[in-house]
Amino acid sequence: MSSNSFGKLFTVTTFGESHGPAIGCVIDGCPPGVAIAPDDFRRDLERRATGKSRYTSQRHETDDVEILSGVYEGITTGTPIALLIRNTDARSKDYAELADVFRPGHADYTYWQKYGIRDHRGGGRASARETTMRVAAGVIAKKWLREKFHIVVRGWLAQLGPLTPRLTESGVIDWDQVNANAFFWPDAATVAELQKYIDVLRKSGDSIGARVNVVAENVPPGWGEPIYGKLDGELAAALMSINAVKGVEIGAGCAAVTQRGSEHRDEMTAAGFLSNHAGGILGGISTGQHILASIALKPASSILVPGRSVNLAGEAVEVRTKGRHDPCVGIRATPIAEAMVALVLMDQALRHRAQCGDVGAIMPRIPGTMR
Numbered sequence: 001m002s003s004n005s006f007g008k009l010f011t012v013t014t015f016g017e018s019h020g021p022a023i024g025c026v027i028d029g030c031p032p033g034v035a036i037a038p039d040d041f042r043r044d045l046e047r048r049a050t051g052k053s054r055y056t057s058q059r060h061e062t063d064d065v066e067i068l069s070g071v072y073e074g075i076t077t078g079t080p081i082a083l084l085i086r087n088t089d090a091r092s093k094d095y096a097e098l099a100d101v102f103r104p105g106h107a108d109y110t111y112w113q114k115y116g117i118r119d120h121r122g123g124g125r126a127s128a129r130e131t132t133m134r135v136a137a138g139v140i141a142k143k144w145l146r147e148k149f150h151i152v153v154r155g156w157l158a159q160l161g162p163l164t165p166r167l168t169e170s171g172v173i174d175w176d177q178v179n180a181n182a183f184f185w186p187d188a189a190t191v192a193e194l195q196k197y198i199d200v201l202r203k204s205g206d207s208i209g210a211r212v213n214v215v216a217e218n219v220p221p222g223w224g225e226p227i228y229g230k231l232d233g234e235l236a237a238a239l240m241s242i243n244a245v246k247g248v249e250i251g252a253g254c255a256a257v258t259q260r261g262s263e264h265r266d267e268m269t270a271a272g273f274l275s276n277h278a279g280g281i282l283g284g285i286s287t288g289q290h291i292l293a294s295i296a297l298k299p300a301s302s303i304l305v306p307g308r309s310v311n312l313a314g315e316a317v318e319v320r321t322k323g324r325h326d327p328c329v330g331i332r333a334t335p336i337a338e339a340m341v342a343l344v345l346m347d348q349a350l351r352h353r354a355q356c357g358d359v360g361a362i363m364p365r366i367p368g369t370m371r
């Protein structure tokens, strides 16, 4: 299978299946001199992992990262970094009944049509297990971005089915609150409502969609390559490549459809931009404002509610997916979306440095931190 790599100067290739012996990635193009230890990966991998609350799949993986190459005495050497995580809690018998049927709404059918063969166990390569390695690679990107540019990339669950967090009028996110619950939910007052919603949903055997927002703060102006390497274009592609993502918005996104030009444009003053409908990107290049991205995730297709489908012989069957599944994949998607944004930013930062590193500071530089 091709297209398991992305990025131009900071290139990430992932490999592995959900129920294979291991998953892993190779990161090529990482600058030398970045301090990396196995423990650096722990926090973000735990934020993404299954089995950390009763609201996600109950598969329990240790997600211990083995650094196989590219790091000497705790420091990146500039050579390819290979990371490996062994799968230790796959339960393939849960999938026995899915060997010759297609879950409606799942990649089962399209993988079969494309390759004529598929590893049906745990969704194989289409499984969200693969996103573990995106998050691992993203840890390195986040660290480099933070150390070089003070860039912080972080996200939150902005909607779960019909529920939205109540935010203050300024939209400022309470990050302590986001980190204080299993949902990445910024509103303490409605966490109980969320818990109840998921409990009822899980009992019904169904699933639900969600929205995750990500903000990248302190991105300098100038990153992004017109025309075919626009920063928003590459963010959209990277975010859309996450399992279950069906929509990506940058800044005002689809709301721009009903906005007037006089409203949408972000007026500029010497003191700063007056709004950020552009989501920190104009002409595919960062403005220095916060980068704002939002993704819509579909409800997972592995559900207990029976659905009509066909088997390999094309005969009508009824499918009911048993096993350890997520009632809302969006609950675990925040660290994955953060990782994809960080990986795109690091790649674009290196590309900007390569072509435009001699340009130097351009005045005026308009302050921009507006949400």
Ligand code: EPS
Pocket (backbone or CB within 6 Å): 018, 049, 050, 057, 058, 059, 061, 090, 091, 094, 122, 123, 126, 127, 128, 129, 130, 132, 302, 323, 324, 325, 326
């Ligand atoms: C997944 C189905 C479940 C999840 C898995 C993603 O797999 P299994 O049935 O093998 O438990 O647990 O998530 C992970 C293992 C993970 O690390 O994210 C799917 O169909 O995408």
